[in-house]
Amino acid sequence: MTEIVAAIADDPLRNAIHAASVGADMIEIRIDLLDYPADSLHSLFKQLNKSVGIPIIATNRIDVEGGKFNGSEEERIEILLSVLEMVDAIDIELRTRSEYRDLVVHRAKKAGKRIIVSYHDFSKTPDITAMQNILSECFDAGADIAKLAATPHSYEDALSLLKLTLDCARAPAQVCIIGMGGYGVHTRVIAPIYGSALAYASVGAATAPGQIGIRELRGMLEMLCPRV
Numbered sequence: 001m002t003e004i005v006a007a008i009a010d011d012p013l014r015n016a017i018h019a020a021s022v023g024a025d026m027i028e029i030r031i032d033l034l035d036y037p038a039d040s041l042h043s044l045f046k047q048l049n050k051s052v053g054i055p056i057i058a059t060n061r062i063d064v065e066g067g068k069f070n071g072s073e074e075e076r077i078e079i080l081l082s083v084l085e086m087v088d089a090i091d092i093e094l095r096t097r098s099e100y101r102d103l104v105v106h107r108a109k110k111a112g113k114r115i116i117v118s119y120h121d122f123s124k125t126p127d128i129t130a131m132q133n134i135l136s137e138c139f140d141a142g143a144d145i146a147k148l149a150a151t152p153h154s155y156e157d158a159l160s161l162l163k164l165t166l167d168c169a170r171a172p173a174q175v176c177i178i179g180m181g182g183y184g185v186h187t188r189v190i191a192p193i194y195g196s197a198l199a200y201a202s203v204g205a206a207t208a209p210g211q212i213g214i215r216e217l218r219g220m221l222e223m224l225c226p227r228v
Contacts, residue, residue, distance in 0.1 A: 002192035005057065006214055007207040009033040012044060016052045019110075019203040021216040027052060028091070028200070030207055031060040031079060032069035038079050045206070057116065058083050059091035063121040066208070071101060081107055089114035091147070094138050105142035116198075117143035122180065125150040125157040126217045131164050139173055145197050149178035149208065150166040158183050161195055169195020176200075178208070185210040189217065193225045 005026045006019030012034060016027045029048070043131035048056055060080040061067025067077045068115075077100045084090060084107060092104045095118050108115050112165060117138035126134070131148060152158040158179050165177040166167030176198040179187030188210065192199045199221070212220075 002199050003197060004214060004218055004221075005198050006203045007110050007200050007211065008203060009207045010035075012036075013047055013051065014046055014223045015203045016056075021167060022203075022214050024054060024201065024203070024214050026055045026088070026198075027086075028057040028059060028207075030190050031058060031083075032076075033061075033207065038075075038082070040077065041083055042086075046084045046123060049086055055088035057089040057091055059116075059118075060089040061213070062093045062096055064095055065093050065118070066122060073097060077104060080104065084108060084111055084113065087113065089116060089144075091116040091118050093117070094119045094134065099143060109142065114144045115116055115142055116145045116147050116176070117141045118147035118149070120208075121150045122181075123151060125152045125160055125179075128160055128164060131160075134170065135164075135175055137217075145174045145176055147176040147178070147198070149180055150184075152183040152187070154183060156219045158187050161187050162190055165191045165194040165196050179210070181209045185212065188212055188226065189220045192221060 003025040005028050006024035007028045008015045010031050016111050019027050059071055060076050090108045090113055092101050105115055120136050135146045161179045168175040174197040177191050177196045201214040201217045
């Protein structure tokens with residue numbers, strides 16, 4: 001069953017509470033987009049745990065995948081790991097330097113957290129073979145869920161993403177497939193029906209091109225496929 005994830009980039013406590021109230025199954029906190037000093041994050045995540053009541057994903061997105069963190073790579077990983085005990089899942093990018101990525105995966109597994117290994121392509125949709133290889137690399141890196149977000153420039157590209165989703169749904173491993181931008185908007189609704197484990201929706205500022213609001217996404221999913 002697909003879980004709807006509210007991607008939160010600003011006003012995190014208010015938006016997280018609102019997201020839970022309108023049907024989100026999980027929230028994703030984009031640390032790199034928040035105007036919070038590192039020493040305040042512990043307090044924020046503690047408040048979120050008390051107030052939200054649904055699972056929390058933490059990510060501190062790397063710049064090559066659309067992130068806005070300004071510090072060093074060591075600082076980025078250190079900040080992400082600082083909230084590990086207060087979240088249910090961690091998202092780490094496939095393109096993170098292997099020593100840092102492996103550290104996050106090891107620490108998350110040891111703490112019993114779900115691991116999302118993600119890959120974002122804001123310029124294109126790779127061919128099917130390349131995308132299959134990316135997903136395989138995500139699982140090889142330790143993913144519980146392999147997340148691939150690409151940018152289709154045609155409906156043929158979008159169909160490639162949906163075919164990939166359907167093919168992966170026949171395997172026991174979980175994937176999250178997303179089409180970003182105008183040609184990808186409908187994939188955010190259709191991919192969950194084809195087997196994508198997560199569907200990301202906006203609350204407050206959108207964190208990726210083409211995100212749909214939580215109410216709208218849940219309503220469309222319930223209309224098209226009540227089992228999702």
